[in-house]
Amino acid sequence: MAAQANTACSAPSGVLATPGWDETLLRRYDQNSPRYTSYPTALSFHEGFGEHGFTAALERSNDSGRSLSLYLHIPFCRNICFYCARNKITTQATDPVEPYVSRLDREMVLTSRHLDSSRAVEQLHWGGGTPTFLTLSQMSDLVDRLDARFGLSSSPDRDYAIEIDPREADVFTLRHIQALGFNRISLGVQDLDTRVQQAMNRLQPRVLTETLMEEAYRLGFRSLNLDLIYGLPFQTRDSFANTLEQVIALNPARLSVFNYAHMPERFFPQRRINKEDLPGPEEKLAILQTTIEMLTQAGYVHIGMDHFARPDDSLVTAQRQGTLQRNFQGYSSHAQCDLVGLGVSAISRVDDVYAQNPTHLAGYEEALDNGHLATARGLRLSRDDLIRRHAIERLMCDMALDLDQLGQTWSVDGVAYLADAVSKLEEAERDGLVRRDGNRFTATAIGRLMIRHLAMAFDTHLQHGQCYSRIM
Known part of the structure; x- marks a missing residue:
């Protein structure tokens, strides 16, 4: 090989000691959840x-x-x-x-x-x-x-x-x-x-x-x-x-x-x-x-x-x-x-909207053959959607969320505005998935594995009963 890894690993023979690993807790929080590649998700x-x-x-x-x-x-x-x-x-x-x-x-x-x-x-x-x-x-x-x-x-x-x-x-x-x-x-x-x-x-x-x-x-x-x-x-x-x-x-x-x-x-x-x-x-x-x-x-x-x-x-x-x-x-x-997404089923995220092309080739072809963009569905985000998207994206990317910084960005009281989400995170905090320091929330080692669950606290579009994939 042109490049080799510096550390050699072999197949484990026993239980691994991953920091913070709690199988009982992971199972309890292993729910169906969106993957949050967008917020609101495509179901909206x-x-x-x-x-x-x-x-x-x-x-x-x-x-x-x-x-x-x-x-x-x-x-x-x-x-x-x-x-x-x-x-x-x-x-x-x-x-x-x-x-x-x-x-x-x-x-x-x-x-x-x-x-x-x-x-x-x-x-x-x-x-x-x-x-x-x-x-x-x-x-x-x-x-x-x-x-x-x-x-x-x-x-x-x-x-x-x-x-x-x-x-x-x-x-x-x-x-x-x-x-x-x-x-x-x-x-x-x-x-x-x-x-x-x-x-x-x-x-x-x-x-x-x-x-x-x-x-x-x-x-x-x-x-x-x-x-x-x-x-x-x-x-x-x-x-x-x-x-x-x-x-x-x-x-x-x-x-x-x-x-x-x-x-x-x-x-x-x-x-x-x-x-x-x-x-x-x-x-x-x-x-x-x-x-x-x-x-x-x-x-x-x-x-x-x-x-x-x-x-x-x-x-x-x-x-x-x-x-x-x-x-x-x-x-x-x-x-x-x-x-800008191009092609059948492609999704765009532009300004404050999501736009998706038809998922079937025939619909995609028909729209373009008639001289139209093939936008089949989408969504223009409200100010509330934009604030919550900001919160979810920072949590998913930084594994942490500072509500004071969010408040400064959007000219709101971050804690008061997202009080519903803060309340929903209390159980996760008690269970050790997230740590709160003032108005900053940080996912713990085990919380990083459950980050989709933590993000759900901010989701007001969540459609219960939908066929989301399981977290784990």
Whole structure:
């Protein structure tokens, strides 16, 4: 390998001593909860918000002078992974790609008409689906269109990322996307255990990931992320520790270790997973405990929830400086950008609104073919929504919330204004999930694991009975 981890870890043989770990308490607070990639969450979006609301927000946002963040959703996948809960189109054929790229360009044109062309595009993210389903020439075409419509950046501080399926890429892919301006990549791994891979229909030998990582290091990509999932069929604490040991040796800058949420009633592919093969609650907690212990011992900083990063990574720096942001792709070091989502199901966060495109390709195509932006639903936030979004975002990103600072920002008495949330946090404070010092609330070690529960205290849109995923 081009780079090796400094700390060697081996699979644990006994119970790990994670600070603050209290299994009984974790189980009691392990409820269904939003992930708060937005507030209010997408469940509050409504169809009464459409194209005109979105274009008005785009135009209002020009006065802010904020930089832009662009997200492109590429929905195509060659094979279906049974765990997947994303919006995707499974196909072996490449015929649908060109029409989709053409409609993306129409959306770019219609969107860019309402934006000041001098606004810098600091952040670019291609997600899916499988962005590397596209051919190299199609990737080039799409970047050219983006540059023509928005003006892409060559600044060394830009954050241009693409999600990569190692089964759908090789070293030539990496060289090409680097030439296109991408400087950060995210590789989907999920698990290196063959039995687990078979159960989720994603056979992916380690050598595929390792080869790409070696080339990425050689090419000098600024940051490399690996995605893992815990809670999959046949996983155990020891089997996942073996995967972690191999991953730590690969030394990625960032790791996202997602909690698998089994919701077959919502996501059809998950019906192919036998529920009896999933690890039980005790084993799943043991896997999480093992993960935190091993990654911490290897020198990674637990950013929050499912994100870990090396101490020199920009996410850690942003968290230390209080500028970390949470968006639909997770944690981001580029705060104060207006996010424009392009493609089927994509969500924008611009000025004081959220706007989402249709989740079905036919609806997306029809709107653009008729010369309209494909905004299907959304929401304009009230002042109360904005204040509570501020509180939730700082709590999720800083693992702390200073109500005096919030009050100064919004010209309110923070404690009085959010008295309902303060009251709801009292039980969590008694149980040791959060510590209050004056008007500052700080999540404890165990509270960081329950940060979604703490954030719920500020949520006045919470829809009980909805099919949120469990926290742990």
